[in-house]
Structure formats: C-alpha cells, structure tokens
Amino acid sequence: MTTITAQQKEHLKVLQREEINGHFTYAKLAGVVKDANNAAVIKHISGEELKHYNVWKSYTGEDIKPNKFKINLYYWIAKILGLTFGIRLMEQGEEKVQVIYSKLLDDVPEAAQILADEEKHEDELMEMLDEESLRYAGSVVLGLNDALVELTGALAGLTFAFKDSRTIALAGLITGISASFSMAASDYLSNKADDDGKNPTRSAIYTGIAYLITVMLLILPFLILSNYMVSLVWTLLNAILVIALFNYYISVARGYNFKQRFFEMAAISMGVALFSFLLGNVISGWLGVKSS
Template sequence: MNDNDFKKMILNLQSNEITGREIYRSISENIKDPHNKSLLIEIAEEELVHYSIYKKYTSEDVDPDKKKVMLYTILSKIFGYIFTIRLLEREEDRALEILRDPDIADSVLDTKAIREQEEEHEEKLISMLNEEKVSYISSIILGLNDALVEITGSLAGFTFALQNTRIIALSGLITGIAASLSMAFSQYLAEKSAGKHNYIKASLYTGITYFVTVLLLIMPFLFFPDNMYGAALAVTLFIVIIVIFIFTFYISIVKKVNFKQRFLEMLAISIGVTIFSFLLGIIAKKLLGIDI
C-alpha cells in the first residue's frame, strides 16, 4: 500500500470516529435516563480519543459527516436509540476489519488499543438495553406474528369465498378487531399470572401491534374496485413481505440474531398459511354451494 492510499484510508477511519462521536452526542441529548446518557457521552469521548490517534498519522483535521449525523439522529427518534446504536456499532465492526489488515496494523501502532476499546463498546451497550420499545419486544413480536399469520390467512380464505373487496375488507376488519382484543386480554392474563409488573403495557403493545398490522393488511381491499379482489390480495402479500423484512431487520440489529434465517422462517409460515387458507376458501365455497 503506497503512502497516498494509506493516508486516504486513515482519513476515512478518522472521519468515521468524529462522525460517530457526534452521533452518540446527538442521541444522548434525547435520552432522559441519566445512566444511559452518561454512558453514551463516555463512548462519544472515546471516539474522540480514537480520532486523535488517527490524526497523529494524517496531521489533518476532519469534519463529521453532518448528513450521517442527521440520519442516525432521525433513526433514533423513529426506531429507538438501541436500534440506532446497534446499527452504528455494526458499521464500526466493519472498520475493525480494516484495522486487522496487516498493512495498517503494522503502520498504525495504536490499532490494538483502538480495537480493544471498540469491542468494549458493545459490552457497555448491553447494560443499557432498557429502552421501552426493546423491553416489550416480545409483546410486539407476539402481536405482529399472530396478525401476519391469522389475518393474512383469513383474507386469503375470504378472497375466494367472498370475491368482493368491500366484503373481504369488512370481514377482515371484524375478525382483526376481535382477534386484537383477544390477543391483548390473553397477554394481560399471561403476564399477570407470571407475576410481571408491567402486564398492562405488555397487553397494550400486543393488542395495538396486532390492530395496526390488521389495518395495513386490509388496506388494499379498501382501495381496489369490488371485482379486483385478486389484485388486492397480491398487494396484501407484498405488504406482508415488506413488514416481515423491516421487522426482521429491526430484530436482527437489536437482538443480534440471524436476519436471513429469521426472515425466511417468518415468510414461510405466513405464505404457507395463506396458501392453505386460500385453498380452504375454495373447498368451503364448493362444499357449501355458496355464491356471493
């Protein structure tokens, strides 16, 4: 590696560190919990230390990437700071791979210290996993998974049996409201029986997640003409894939689970139930001789 390439790479690492510092500081300003706030500020200052180490080799100052800082700050407000920090840490892990390059490791003597400090970040971050969104993630998963499987399956069955988008939407909405209330009360009783203190919030997260998912799934049937029930179902299935993709990505970042395995598993269950329910709708219509 020539001197110009080496300097360019170190400048890039230097930029990542100062940008990371500004992101941590920006996120910390929106956190009320004193422990989490102080922890983020501490990590931000470590990033500044790493920045100073790289500066010894470049003899240049680098400005933070303001667009990136703004993006991560917005993400923290939408998806929560745990998700955003984990996403940032994953990006920093890629930087660690660069630091393991023999050419850089031999040239930058302080890389071992930087790697050790970077790896400690994740251990520290584990202690701050007490954000409400993350604390109730199991309740959200329960509501989302059940809604995706049950309502998608119901809509598929209704599609062939009823063959009218308005009637399908109405049937799906009634089924969804009843199911969301049932899920919320079931979660309430389960959490309370287990002796957990926040059983009311847990049940609300489950019920609300279920109901919001129901609204997303029946939406195509409200917009398509009465006779375009097949197209409405196709759009609903597309929404199912998008919802599963986004939620699985969120879980894979926050809980550090395998994205591909989790995504394919959820998708296979949802699509499998949909196909079965669609066939069931065909059989039920023929057996009962109902023509709507």
C-alpha cells in the same frame, strides 16, 4: 513518529472520519437519554472517539469534517425507532472498518489499543441499553405473528368465498378488530399469571396495537381496490413487507439472524394463506356459495 505509506494514510483518514462522526453522533444522542448514568456512558464514549480522532490526525496531518447528514440520520433513527436500534445500527457500520484495523495493526502502534477501546465501547453500550420497546418485543412479536398468520389466512379464504372486495374488507375488519382485543386480553392474563416482571397492561397494549396495525395494512388493499384478486396479491406483499421490516428491526436491535427469522415467518404466513385460499374454494363449492 511511525512513517506510514500513502495507502495507510488513506486508511487512517477513513478511521479518522468514522471517529469524528461517532464523536458528534454520541454527543447528540447523550442529550436525548433520560437516564443520567446512561447519558454519562454515552458522553464518555463520545470523548473517547474524539481522542481517537486526534491520534489518527497526528498521522495524517489533516482535519476531517464530520458528515452532518450521517450524524443527523443516526440521531433521528435513534429518536424515532429507539436508542438501541440506532446505536446497534451505527455499531454495525463501524464493524466494517475492522478490516482496515487488521491492515494497520503491525505498522501503527496505537491501532491495537484503539481497536480494543472500540470493542469495549460496544460492550458498554450493549450492557447499558434496556429499552421498554425491546423488553416488550415479545408482545409485539405475538401481535404481529398472530395477525399475519390468522388474518392473512382468513383474507385468503374469504377472497375465494365472497369474491367481493368490500365484503372481504368488512369481514376482515370485524375479524381482525375482534381478534386484536381478544389477543390483548389473553396476553394480559398470561403475563399476570406468569409474573415475569413485565407490566401486564403495557404488554397487552403492545400486543393489541401491533395486531391492529397489521390488520389495517392487510385490509387496506381491499378498501382501495375493487378487484379482489389484485387486492389479495397486494395484501400478501404487505404481509411480506411487514415481516421483512419487523425482522430487520429485531435482528439489528437484538443481534438475531435476519434471513433465518424472515424466511421462517414468511413461509408460515404464506403457507397458511395458501391453505386457507384452497379451503375457501372447497368450502364455498361444498356449501354452494356463489359470489354476487
């Protein structure tokens, strides 16, 4: 048995804790996977994590209790937000321990093989994952993008034109709901024509629902508050929040660059909103429309 230092023992205990948490998390996730082959892959990885735990235990001589909170957290994240997102988020956490592996490779013989196993596990998981929600991510992006850009701009323009929260909310709802059905119909026809393997009806539903949810979040401030300028500021903050949350989800699930996608989408939405706000000011003055 290789002799390890006190510091190396602490490093190994960190790895040991990660392995036992991974073992129980994957075992729990395997129970919610409907596809038998995918469930078998996850169960196999769960078993491998336990083997790795026992290897590290042989060095530390200690039992490490699993973190039940962390296990349940990842389980419910996967249940609510999708298996792909949950597993990728968990794998991101595991990547942080690779720094520890680099410190052990020269002194602990098993470290190189276990690190290779971990990388293999990630490859197996990424090849396996193909959720419907991500196959139709493009449809969700279409609905979100259009609702954020079009309705944020429209609400900004309506704010200066009408200067009344209820009137702005009414006009925004009519515009947003009509646009959501129009966007869903366009997406349906587009996918039917392209014949790219996606179900046109499901794609249209994802697009329409994403658009409607965004519409409600953007209009909500005008329904709650009477001050139209405060409502507009709240709406813009809601838009930024939606952009941040969605892009974080996609960046984790798809491995995209979060900052690049977030700032690009936010800049477009806020730019259109500013232009529309100024345009509403100009047009209302030109037509002689005054607030009541």
